[in-house]
Amino acid sequence: IGRGAFAVNRRLKKVNLPESLVSIQSGAFSWCDDLQxxxxxxxxxxxxxxxxxxxxxxNSVVVDKDNKIYDSRNDxxxxxxxxxxxxxxxNQNTKIPNSVTRIGEWxxxxxxxLTTVDIPSSVTSLxxxxxxxxxxxxMEMPNSIIALGVNVFMNCRAMETLVFSxxxxxxxxxxxxxxxxxxxxxxxxxxKVVEEYAIAYSNNVESIIA
Numbered sequence: 001i002g003r004g005a006f007a008v009n010r011r012l013k014k015v016n017l018p019e020s021l022v023s024i025q026s027g028a029f030s031w032c033d034d035l036q037x038x039x040x041x042x043x044x045x046x047x048x049x050x051x052x053x054x055x056x057x058x059n060s061v062v063v064d065k066d067n068k069i070y071d072s073r074n075d076x077x078x079x080x081x082x083x084x085x086x087x088x089x090x091n092q093n094t095k096i097p098n099s100v101t102r103i104g105e106w107x108x109x110x111x112x113x114l115t116t117v118d119i120p121s122s123v124t125s126l127x128x129x130x131x132x133x134x135x136x137x138x139m140e141m142p143n144s145i146i147a148l149g150v151n152v153f154m155n156c157r158a159m160e161t162l163v164f165s166x167x168x169x170x171x172x173x174x175x176x177x178x179x180x181x182x183x184x185x186x187x188x189x190x191x192k193v194v195e196e197y198a199i200a201y202s203n204n205v206e207s208i209i210a
Contacts, residue, residue: 004026022045033055056111058093061091061094087104099122123145146165157180184205
Protein backbone atom coordinates (compact mmCIF):
# COMPACT_ATOMS: atom_id res chain seq x y z
CA ILE A 1 0.00 0.00 0.00
CA GLY A 2 1.64 3.22 -1.19
CA ARG A 3 2.34 6.44 0.65
CA GLY A 4 -0.82 8.30 1.59
CA ALA A 5 -2.93 5.82 -0.40
CA PHE A 6 -6.01 6.12 1.83
CA ALA A 7 -5.08 9.27 3.77
CA VAL A 8 -7.82 11.57 5.11
CA ASN A 9 -10.70 9.20 4.34
CA ARG A 10 -12.58 10.47 7.36
CA ARG A 11 -15.56 8.08 7.13
CA LEU A 12 -13.51 4.90 6.72
CA LYS A 13 -14.31 2.61 9.66
CA LYS A 14 -12.79 -0.79 8.86
CA VAL A 15 -10.10 -2.18 6.59
CA ASN A 16 -9.58 -5.83 5.63
CA LEU A 17 -5.97 -6.19 4.55
CA PRO A 18 -5.21 -9.15 2.25
CA GLU A 19 -2.93 -12.01 3.31
CA SER A 20 -0.71 -11.19 0.33
CA LEU A 21 0.16 -7.70 1.63
CA VAL A 22 3.86 -7.07 2.22
CA SER A 23 4.29 -3.32 2.83
CA ILE A 24 2.34 -0.38 4.31
CA GLN A 25 4.10 2.84 3.44
CA SER A 26 4.17 6.12 5.33
CA GLY A 27 0.87 7.92 5.72
CA ALA A 28 -1.06 5.11 4.05
CA PHE A 29 -4.03 5.52 6.41
CA SER A 30 -3.09 8.81 8.07
CA TRP A 31 -5.88 10.98 9.46
CA CYS A 32 -8.60 8.40 8.86
CA ASP A 33 -10.43 9.80 11.88
CA ASP A 34 -13.15 7.15 12.06
CA LEU A 35 -11.05 4.04 11.41
CA GLN A 36 -11.92 1.70 14.30
CA UNK A 37 -10.04 -1.53 13.68
CA UNK A 38 -7.03 -2.83 11.80
CA UNK A 39 -5.66 -6.36 11.49
CA UNK A 40 -2.08 -6.76 10.28
CA UNK A 41 -1.70 -10.10 8.44
CA UNK A 42 1.30 -12.40 8.85
CA UNK A 43 2.59 -11.50 5.38
CA UNK A 44 3.38 -7.85 6.26
CA UNK A 45 7.13 -7.24 6.41
CA UNK A 46 7.38 -3.46 6.42
CA UNK A 47 5.30 -0.72 8.09
CA UNK A 48 6.73 2.73 7.51
CA UNK A 49 6.54 5.69 9.89
CA UNK A 50 3.24 7.54 10.35
CA UNK A 51 1.27 4.86 8.49
CA UNK A 52 -1.63 5.40 10.92
CA UNK A 53 -0.90 8.95 12.08
CA UNK A 54 -3.98 10.70 13.44
CA UNK A 55 -6.14 7.57 13.50
CA UNK A 56 -7.67 8.57 16.81
CA UNK A 57 -10.45 5.97 17.07
CA UNK A 58 -8.54 2.75 16.48
CA ASN A 59 -10.07 0.65 19.24
CA SER A 60 -8.72 -2.64 17.90
CA VAL A 61 -5.17 -3.05 16.63
CA VAL A 62 -4.12 -6.67 16.17
CA VAL A 63 -1.10 -8.24 14.50
CA ASP A 64 -1.37 -11.85 13.33
CA LYS A 65 0.42 -14.07 15.84
CA ASP A 66 2.41 -15.69 13.02
CA ASN A 67 3.86 -12.41 11.75
CA LYS A 68 7.65 -12.66 12.06
CA ILE A 69 8.37 -8.91 12.02
CA TYR A 70 5.63 -7.27 14.12
CA ASP A 71 3.44 -8.13 17.07
CA SER A 72 0.75 -6.75 19.36
CA ARG A 73 1.92 -8.55 22.49
CA ASN A 74 -0.11 -8.59 25.69
CA ASP A 75 -3.16 -7.32 23.78
CA UNK A 76 -1.52 -3.89 23.93
CA UNK A 77 -3.62 -2.38 21.12
CA UNK A 78 -0.48 -1.22 19.37
CA UNK A 79 2.08 -2.38 16.82
CA UNK A 80 5.55 -3.42 17.97
CA UNK A 81 8.60 -4.18 15.82
CA UNK A 82 9.48 -7.49 17.43
CA UNK A 83 13.26 -7.73 17.11
CA UNK A 84 13.94 -4.22 18.35
CA UNK A 85 11.08 -4.11 20.88
CA UNK A 86 10.05 -0.78 19.33
CA UNK A 87 6.48 0.46 19.55
CA UNK A 88 5.73 1.95 16.12
CA UNK A 89 2.05 2.76 16.59
CA UNK A 90 -0.15 3.51 19.57
CA ASN A 91 -3.08 5.65 20.68
CA GLN A 92 -5.09 6.45 23.82
CA ASN A 93 -6.17 2.79 24.05
CA THR A 94 -2.60 1.44 23.97
CA LYS A 95 -0.95 -0.03 27.06
CA ILE A 96 2.80 -0.02 26.45
CA PRO A 97 4.23 -3.41 27.51
CA ASN A 98 7.21 -3.32 29.88
CA SER A 99 9.23 -5.23 27.27
CA VAL A 100 9.24 -2.22 24.91
CA THR A 101 12.58 -0.37 24.84
CA ARG A 102 11.84 2.40 22.33
CA ILE A 103 8.87 4.53 21.29
CA GLY A 104 9.33 4.86 17.55
CA GLU A 105 9.14 7.83 15.21
CA TRP A 106 5.59 9.22 14.84
CA UNK A 107 4.27 6.41 17.10
CA UNK A 108 1.60 8.54 18.82
CA UNK A 109 1.64 11.48 16.39
CA UNK A 110 -1.69 13.17 15.84
CA UNK A 111 -3.40 11.26 18.65
CA UNK A 112 -5.49 14.17 19.88
CA UNK A 113 -7.50 12.00 22.30
CA LEU A 114 -4.32 10.89 24.10
CA THR A 115 -4.12 13.01 27.26
CA THR A 116 -1.82 10.85 29.38
CA VAL A 117 0.57 7.97 28.79
CA ASP A 118 2.31 5.50 31.08
CA ILE A 119 5.83 4.89 29.76
CA PRO A 120 7.47 1.87 31.45
CA SER A 121 11.02 2.06 32.79
CA SER A 122 12.16 -0.36 30.08
CA VAL A 123 11.96 2.48 27.51
CA THR A 124 15.30 4.19 26.81
CA SER A 125 14.47 6.46 23.87
CA LEU A 126 11.68 8.44 22.22
CA UNK A 127 11.85 8.75 18.44
CA UNK A 128 11.35 11.92 16.40
CA UNK A 129 7.75 13.18 16.38
CA UNK A 130 6.81 10.36 18.78
CA UNK A 131 4.03 12.43 20.42
CA UNK A 132 3.79 15.45 18.10
CA UNK A 133 0.32 16.97 17.73
CA UNK A 134 -1.06 14.64 20.40
CA UNK A 135 -3.40 15.69 23.23
CA UNK A 136 -0.90 15.07 26.04
CA UNK A 137 -1.37 17.43 28.99
CA UNK A 138 1.71 16.52 31.01
CA MET A 139 4.56 14.06 31.24
CA GLU A 140 7.18 13.02 33.75
CA MET A 141 9.71 11.01 31.80
CA PRO A 142 11.08 7.87 33.43
CA ASN A 143 14.77 8.23 34.20
CA SER A 144 15.48 5.26 31.95
CA ILE A 145 15.19 7.55 28.91
CA ILE A 146 18.64 8.54 27.68
CA ALA A 147 17.90 9.76 24.13
CA LEU A 148 15.30 11.89 22.36
CA GLY A 149 14.63 12.52 18.69
CA VAL A 150 13.65 15.93 17.34
CA ASN A 151 10.10 17.31 17.47
CA VAL A 152 9.00 14.74 20.04
CA PHE A 153 6.24 16.95 21.52
CA MET A 154 5.98 19.57 18.79
CA ASN A 155 2.53 21.15 18.53
CA CYS A 156 1.23 19.42 21.66
CA ARG A 157 -1.09 22.35 22.29
CA ALA A 158 -2.55 20.98 25.54
CA MET A 159 0.82 20.19 27.17
CA GLU A 160 1.20 22.19 30.40
CA THR A 161 4.11 20.55 32.25
CA LEU A 162 7.08 18.40 31.33
CA VAL A 163 9.73 16.88 33.56
CA PHE A 164 12.70 15.56 31.59
CA SER A 165 14.51 12.33 32.44
CA UNK A 166 17.44 12.75 34.83
CA UNK A 167 19.52 10.57 32.50
CA UNK A 168 19.39 12.96 29.55
CA UNK A 169 22.43 14.93 28.38
CA UNK A 170 20.87 16.49 25.27
CA UNK A 171 17.46 18.11 24.83
CA UNK A 172 16.84 17.81 21.13
CA UNK A 173 15.78 20.47 18.68
CA UNK A 174 12.15 21.56 18.33
CA UNK A 175 11.13 19.12 21.07
CA UNK A 176 8.55 21.47 22.65
CA UNK A 177 8.13 23.86 19.77
CA UNK A 178 4.70 25.55 19.57
CA UNK A 179 3.31 24.03 22.76
CA UNK A 180 1.15 27.04 23.56
CA UNK A 181 -0.30 25.80 26.88
CA UNK A 182 3.13 24.92 28.28
CA UNK A 183 3.75 26.60 31.66
CA UNK A 184 6.44 24.60 33.46
CA UNK A 185 9.55 22.68 32.39
CA UNK A 186 11.98 20.82 34.62
CA UNK A 187 15.47 20.35 33.16
CA UNK A 188 17.77 18.07 35.20
CA UNK A 189 21.41 18.77 36.05
CA UNK A 190 22.49 15.97 33.70
CA UNK A 191 21.60 18.07 30.63
CA LYS A 192 24.63 19.56 28.86
CA VAL A 193 23.08 20.77 25.60
CA VAL A 194 19.74 22.34 24.66
CA GLU A 195 19.51 22.26 20.88
CA GLU A 196 18.07 24.78 18.41
CA TYR A 197 14.49 25.95 18.81
CA ALA A 198 13.94 23.33 21.51
CA ILE A 199 11.27 25.32 23.34
CA ALA A 200 10.65 28.11 20.85
CA TYR A 201 7.22 29.66 20.21
CA SER A 202 5.79 28.13 23.39
CA ASN A 203 4.83 31.59 24.54
CA ASN A 204 3.12 30.86 27.88
CA VAL A 205 6.07 29.29 29.72
CA GLU A 206 6.22 30.72 33.24
CA SER A 207 8.76 28.46 34.93
CA ILE A 208 11.95 26.64 33.86
CA ILE A 209 13.41 24.65 36.73
CA ALA A 210 17.02 23.62 36.15
